[in-house]
Amino acid sequence: xxxxxxxxxxxxxxxxxxxxxxxAGPLPSPGRFPDSKAKSPRMRFPFLAxxxxxxxxxxxxxxxxxxxxxTDDLPTGKLRLAQVLRAIDDKRATSxxxxxxxxxxxxxxxxxxxxxxxxxxxxxxAIWMSVKKFGIEGARALIRPDxxxxxxxxxxxxxxxxxxxxxxxxxxxARFDLLxxxxxxxxxxxxxxxEVSRDNGSIRLMxxxxxxxxxxxxxxxxxxxxxxxxxxxxxxxxxxVSNASYAAVDGLSVSFPRNRRVEVDGATEGTASMDLEFTDxxxxxxxxxxxxxx
Numbered sequence: 640x641x642x643x644x645x646x647x648x649x650x651x652x653x654x655x656x657x658x659x660x661x662x663a664g665p666l667p668s669p670g671r672f673p674d675s676k677a678k679s680p681r682m683r684f685p686f687l688a689x690x691x692x693x694x695x696x697x698x699x700x701x702x703x704x705x706x707x708x709x710t711d712d713l714p715t716g717k718l719r720l721a722q723v724l725r726a727i728d729d730k731r732a733t734s735x736x737x738x739x740x741x742x743x744x745x746x747x748x749x750x751x752x753x754x755x756x757x758x759x760x761x762x763x764x765a766i767w768m769s770v771k772k773f774g775i776e777g778a779r780a781l782i783r784p785d786x787x788x789x790x791x792x793x794x795x796x797x798x799x800x801x802x803x804x805x806x807x808x809x810x811x812x813a814r815f816d817l818l819x820x821x822x823x824x825x826x827x828x829x830x831x832x833x834e835v836s837r838d839n840g841s842i843r844l845m846x847x848x849x850x851x852x853x854x855x856x857x858x859x860x861x862x863x864x865x866x867x868x869x870x871x872x873x874x875x876x877x878x879x880v881s882n883a884s885y886a887a888v889d890g891l892s893v894s895f896p897r898n899r900r901v902e903v904d905g906a907t908e909g910t911a912s913m914d915l916e917f918t919d920x921x922x923x924x925x926x927x928x929x930x931x932x933x
Contacts, residue, residue: 736924747911767928784815890922
């Protein structure tokens with residue numbers, strides 16, 4: 640691991656694609672990453688994973704405020720939306736810091752690849768990721784509230800862009816706070832008006848407006864998120880997130896989903912899936928966000 644530098648010392652985004660610095664040493668051969676060929680040579684695993692998660696933050700997180708009162712008096716017949724939302728919010732995971740290691744597998748129509756992802760988060764300030772295969776780092780990314788940085792060792796490229804670049808290039812809103820919620824395994828709500836019902840043993844929330852639609856399934860006892868499907872209606876794009884293997888974790892007052900599956904249907908951009916299995920989790924800090932070029 641190269642020398643660490645705090646996130647506050649990183650260069651500013653400059654909206655450019657910069658070649659790898661001279662003297663940085665040889666790059667690992669792409670052959671060390673089997674089955675990684677794609678029609679587009681730039682659509683490599685780390686950037687696809689980054690974009691897949693960004694696709695989840697295509698909405699404003701606005702919901703009706705829950706009314707006062709607990710959830711013990713929920714009627715057995717008609718569910719009360721305000722109380723359901725309150726119970727969901729009580730199970731929302733949050734922490735000042737997160738340090739995680741996860742087994743990650745990504746598959747698309749053109750390639751599949753697996754590796755180990757190292758994820759560090761400083762709430763409301765920075766999200767850092769490093770992806771390795773056979774102990775060799777393939778790429779590193781850092782996301783801040785106004786910008787993102789990506790160093791792709793496989794292709795010797797360094798990208799520094801404002802988050803608005805994602806909106807301009809991929810025509811999707813990109814918000815740091817919503818991406819942060821995804822890493823914690825929380826739901827992202829697309830619409831203000833939601834309907835609640837029981838469906839196949841789950842509590843189901845649904846919402847729709849002219850731009851987006853959302854479908855959420857929760858465990859009726861624990862109020863833990865089982866799955867959410869987010870659709871961008873005008874672009875025919877959809878993302879489905881499934882959470883599983885909730886378990887108690889030191890440093891969190893609520894259970895954390897150790898297994899996560901993200902499925903992206905990008906319409907003309909194709910489909911992709913990403914499986915995450917969190918093997919190590921810590922919620923203590925401070926943490927450093929290393930971003931050197933060695």
